[in-house]
Amino acid sequence: xxxSSDVTIAVDVMGAxxxxxxxxxxxxxxxxRASCAAHQVKLVGDRDQIQSAISKQKAxxxxxxxxxxxxDQEISMTDKPMFALKNKKNSSMFRAIELVKDGQADGMLxxxxxxxxMAGGTLKLRTMPGIDRPALCTMIPSPxxxxxxxxxxxxxxxTAINLVHNAILGAHYYTTVMGVKYPRVGLLSIGTEEGKxxxxxxxxxxxxxxxxxxxxxLGPIEGFQLFEENIDVVVCDGFVGNILLKSIxxxxxxxKHYIKRQIMxxxxxxxxxxxxxxxxxxIKRQLxxxxxxxxxxxxxxxxxxxxxxxxxxxxxxxxxxxAIKSAHASKDGALSSLIERINIxxxxxxxx
Amino acid sequence: xxxSSDVTIAVDVMGAxxxxxxxxxxxxxxxxRASCAAHQVKLVGDRDQIQSAISKQKAxxxxxxxxxxxxDQEISMTDKPMFALKNKKNSSMFRAIELVKDGQADGMLxxxxxxxxMAGGTLKLRTMPGIDRPALCTMIPSPxxxxxxxxxxxxxxxTAINLVHNAILGAHYYTTVMGVKYPRVGLLSIGTEEGKxxxxxxxxxxxxxxxxxxxxxLGPIEGFQLFEENIDVVVCDGFVGNILLKSIxxxxxxxKHYIKRQIMxxxxxxxxxxxxxxxxxxIKRQLxxxxxxxxxxxxxxxxxxxxxxxxxxxxxxxxxxxAIKSAHASKDGALSSLIERINIxxxxxxxx
Numbered sequence: 001x002x003x004s005s006d007v008t009i010a011v012d013v014m015g016a017x018x019x020x021x022x023x024x025x026x027x028x029x030x031x032x033r034a035s036c037a038a039h040q041v042k043l044v045g046d047r048d049q050i051q052s053a054i055s056k057q058k059a060x061x062x063x064x065x066x067x068x069x070x071x072d073q074e075i076s077m078t079d080k081p082m083f084a085l086k087n088k089k090n091s092s093m094f095r096a097i098e099l100v101k102d103g104q105a106d107g108m109l110x111x112x113x114x115x116x117x118m119a120g121g122t123l124k125l126r127t128m129p130g131i132d133r134p135a136l137c138t139m140i141p142s143p144x145x146x147x148x149x150x151x152x153x154x155x156x157x158x159t160a161i162n163l164v165h166n167a168i169l170g171a172h173y174y175t176t177v178m179g180v181k182y183p184r185v186g187l188l189s190i191g192t193e194e195g196k197x198x199x200x201x202x203x204x205x206x207x208x209x210x211x212x213x214x215x216x217x218l219g220p221i222e223g224f225q226l227f228e229e230n231i232d233v234v235v236c237d238g239f240v241g242n243i244l245l246k247s248i249x250x251x252x253x254x255x256k257h258y259i260k261r262q263i264m265x266x267x268x269x270x271x272x273x274x275x276x277x278x279x280x281x282x283i284k285r286q287l288x289x290x291x292x293x294x295x296x297x298x299x300x301x302x303x304x305x306x307x308x309x310x311x312x313x314x315x316x317x318x319x320x321x322x323a324i325k326s327a328h329a330s331k332d333g334a335l336s337s338l339i340e341r342i343n344i345x346x347x348x349x350x351x352x
Numbered sequence: 353x354x355x356s357s358d359v360t361i362a363v364d365v366m367g368a369x370x371x372x373x374x375x376x377x378x379x380x381x382x383x384x385r386a387s388c389a390a391h392q393v394k395l396v397g398d399r400d401q402i403q404s405a406i407s408k409q410k411a412x413x414x415x416x417x418x419x420x421x422x423x424d425q426e427i428s429m430t431d432k433p434m435f436a437l438k439n440k441k442n443s444s445m446f447r448a449i450e451l452v453k454d455g456q457a458d459g460m461l462x463x464x465x466x467x468x469x470m471a472g473g474t475l476k477l478r479t480m481p482g483i484d485r486p487a488l489c490t491m492i493p494s495p496x497x498x499x500x501x502x503x504x505x506x507x508x509x510x511t512a513i514n515l516v517h518n519a520i521l522g523a524h525y526y527t528t529v530m531g532v533k534y535p536r537v538g539l540l541s542i543g544t545e546e547g548k549x550x551x552x553x554x555x556x557x558x559x560x561x562x563x564x565x566x567x568x569x570l571g572p573i574e575g576f577q578l579f580e581e582n583i584d585v586v587v588c589d590g591f592v593g594n595i596l597l598k599s600i601x602x603x604x605x606x607x608k609h610y611i612k613r614q615i616m617x618x619x620x621x622x623x624x625x626x627x628x629x630x631x632x633x634x635i636k637r638q639l640x641x642x643x644x645x646x647x648x649x650x651x652x653x654x655x656x657x658x659x660x661x662x663x664x665x666x667x668x669x670x671x672x673x674x675a676i677k678s679a680h681a682s683k684d685g686a687l688s689s690l691i692e693r694i695n696i697x698x699x700x701x702x703x704x
Contacts, residue, residue: 142603143610156542156550190508190594198508198591223598227606239550240592242542246575247596248603251494254579255607255639258495262631269628276624279614287607 007327008040009303009320010096010105013050014074015112017310020045023111024053024063026316031062033317039324042105044069045092071095075112081119093117097124100302106327107303109294109319111311118154121297121304130339131299133158135166136238136306137173138245139292145229146292148174148183151238152245154297158237160203161346163187167208167215168338169298170233176329177292177322183232186221188240196220200237210349211342252287294319296326303327359679360392361655361672362448362457365402366426367464369662372397375463376405376415378668383414385669391676394457396421397444423447427464433471445469449476452654458679459655461646461671463663470506473649473656482691483651485510487518488590488658489525490597491644497581498644500526500535503590504597506649510589512555513698515539519560519567520690521650522585528681529644529674535584538573540592548572552589562701563694604639646671648678655679 016023027043030036043050043063047070054063073091075084088094093112097120099105110117114136122134135151150170155162167185174183187205189197197205197220208217221231223244236244263273273280293315294305303326307319329335368375379395382388395402395415399422406415425443427436440446445464449472451457462469466488474486487503502522507514519537526535539557541549549557549572560569573583588596615625625632645667646657655678659671681687 143606143613153542188595190505190591223595223600224602226599227602236595239542240595243540243575243588243592244596244599247578248575248599250576250579251600251603252607254495255604258638259631259635261495262634263628265631269631272624272627272629272631274624275627276615276621279611279617279621279624282614282617283611286610 006039007106007324008042008104009323009327010042010044010069010099010108011320012092012096012108012110012112013043013045013053014071014092015077015110016316017111018312020049021053021056022313023316024050024057026311026313027320028057028062029313030317030320033321036321036324040065040067041320042067042069042096042099044071044096044099045074046070046072069095069099075116077113079113079116081115084113084116085119085123094120094124097121097302097304100304101125106330107305107323109305109307109323111307111316111319114153114306117304117306118297121300121302125300125302125304127299128301128336128339130336130343131165131169133162133165134297134299135162135169136241136295137170137298138295139177140226140245140248141287141291142227142229143286146178147226147231148177148233149241149245150233150235150298151241152295153238153242156237156239156242158200160200160207163200163204163235163237164207164211164342164346165299165339167211167217167233167235168335168342170235171215172329172335172338173296173298173326174232176325178232180232182216184230185215185217185233185235186219186225186231187217188223188234188236188244189220190222192220192222204235207346207349210345214338214342288314291318292322294322296322303330358391359458359676360394360456361675361679362394362396362421362451362460363672364444364448364460364462364464365395365397365405366423366444367429367462368668369463370664372401373405373408374665375663375668376402376409378663378665379672380409380414381665382669382672385673388673388676392417392419393672394419394421394448394451396423396448396451397426398422398424421447421451427468429465431465431468433467436465436468437471437475446472446476449473449654449656452656453477458682459657459675461657461659461675463659463668463671466505466658469656469658470649473652473654477652477654477656479651480653480688480691482688482695483517483521485514485517486649486651487514487521488593488647489522489650490647491529492578492597492600493639493643494579494581495638498530499578499583500529500585501593501597502585502587502650503593504647505590505594508589508591508594510552512552512559515552515556515587515589516559516563516694516698517651517691519563519569519585519587520687520694522587523567524681524687524690525648525650525678526584528677530584532584534568536582537567537569537585537587538571538577538583539569540575540586540588540596541572542574544572544574556587559698559701562697566690566694640666643670644674646674648674655682
């Protein structure tokens with residue numbers, strides 16, 4: 001890989017539930033992978049804490065030429081965006097965003113407060129030309145497949161045009177992460193026939209049909225189609241997406257613990273589970289949310305990736321890999337021209 | 353049980369995916385239970401088909417004094433409500449609703465076309481005084497608990513007052529089915545702090561707080577709280593609820609098949625699963641959707657229960673039991689007075 005394709009990611013190392021040491025462990029894990037090793041990271045946060053974490057991890061070898069950007073403030077999980085923007089200007093999160101803004105990094109990664117990350121990202125980087133509102137996108141693993149859900153909470157009061165933009169951004173992201181060229185896009189609704197759904201989804205459907213030359217739009221889809229493996233990008237507003245994401249995460253966790261509890265009830269069941277452990281291992285690997293732990297705010301002038309506050313080293317490592325892929329993809333201008341072309345199509349249709 | 357507490361349920365036996373024979377098997381199964389045996393059913397549909405199904409089931413003993421109400425039309429799953437209302441006046445579904453309207457039955461049960469059932473129920477029975485729109489409610493099983501989700505699709509464009517009514521109707525229903533006196537009610541949103549959520553949920557939250565003397569309203573809840581077993585009634589609009597219900601049903605089905613496929617991959621895993629089969633049996637029993645297979649349209653002047661088109665005999669039997677419980681509960685006037693009282697509270701607050 002030549003230098004021109006190398007990217008630099010600013011990593012806000014503060015605010016992880018498991019602490020800075022675990023966070024650095026995730027970064028080290030990523031840097032050991034061939035796909036990451038050629039790239040640069042800048043660790044943003046308290047210099048002493050970072051240096052001590054690097055020593056504890058015996059990670060000097062992997063992070064020997066890493067740059068530490070000192071930031072003496074930290075945004076807490078309970079800080080309100082307006083408060084943070086006013087009072088925590090030198091926080092690790094905002095410093096990392098500014099490195100992207102100033103061209104000193106090609107993207108940033110944080111597992112801190114989502115509301116502050118969204119506010120800071122939007123205010124400092126601004127939305128891409130032609131995009132009104134950013135959208136938070138996440139990949140959801142399912143057996144043999146995975147789909148992108150967009151938006152999962154950035155914009156709870158979407159317009160139909162916001163939903164069209166979600167479709168473009170989500171499809172571009174899916175291509176970036178999964179390498180699938182024309183991902184299948186569906187609009188999440190409550191019926192697939194013309195005229196079914198809310199006013200918002202009906203209008204978004206009308207507009208999306210105009211863009212079928214540019215997006216592989218399959219039409220409205222219903223909740224039961226999510227896990228059927230024939231949709232790659234599921235488009236919805238941030239209210240529906242947020243509820244849906246948290247509900248299915250919660251259901252997955254609850255059922256997992258429940259199965260475990262039922263199995264631990266007697267020695268025969270435990271023995272059975274040991275014999276069948278290969279199955280459980282395969283299931284865990286395929287459905288492990290850490291495989292896709294980073295969620296990007298799409299539609300900004302720069303790559304901003306949110307990682308779970310409780311991410312494991314595996315999760316942080318996946319999120320960093322994702323930031324690198326996204327930073328690469330952001331360098332080609334294909335997305336900007338697509339947005340411009342689709343906005344022209346929509347404007348023409350609306351003035352006709 | 354004396355005669356005054358007996359109820360009569362009109363059962364639309366047409367339109368089940370598994371055919372009339374399977375449907376009748378479910379009814380017979382219910383009639384064998386002590387909780388159902390004292391009550392009456394009227395089977396509504398094609399007389400010949402019903403009689404032949406009864407003979408095939410050797411069910412004469414259990415259905416000896418059953419009344420068959422002949423209806424020569426059947427509503428298909430693809431019929432549009434307007435078309436059905438105009439052209440299928442003598443359909444089994446509409447005849448069963450009319451039996452409720454005319455006081456010849458205390459409730460009705462159908463596993464036919466949901467849209468037609470909703471349209472027929474609303475048009476023929478009308479909404480209860482003080483209620484603008486009916487809501488479709490369903491019970492969702494979770495480990496050690498179950499919650500009611502209301503609305504799952506009857507009213508996709510709810511107002512804040514509709515959501516307050518959903519809370520009252522859902523809480524009353526939960527008490528009817530589960531025997532819990534002051535069920536804990538939560539408003540599904542995307543944040544629990546004041547001011548978070550959509551305009552709709554913020555306004556509904558303001559109104560629901562006024563009703564806390566009458567409803568055990570705990571405030572807004574997020575998706576991750578659904579399966580945490582501390583909420584009994586989850587209130588949302590029909591758009592969000594429909595997407596959520598179908599998504600979690602689909603996820604449950606997909607994961608179940610996936611686990612089975614992984615286990616069947618080799619003999620060691622199969623042996624393990626056989627040893628641990630007690631755990632799988634317990635899980636299946638607890639999370640079996642057939643336990644709560646009927647979903648009532650609440651807020652109508654009469655009991656209308658929708659059962660899954662693909663219901664098994666177990667599912668139909670649960671749905672009939674539910675119809676009987678609901679018909680009982682509808683006989684006391686407590687719900688009507690509660691609605692009246694809460695509407696006065698809300699009107700006063702809005703004119704102040």
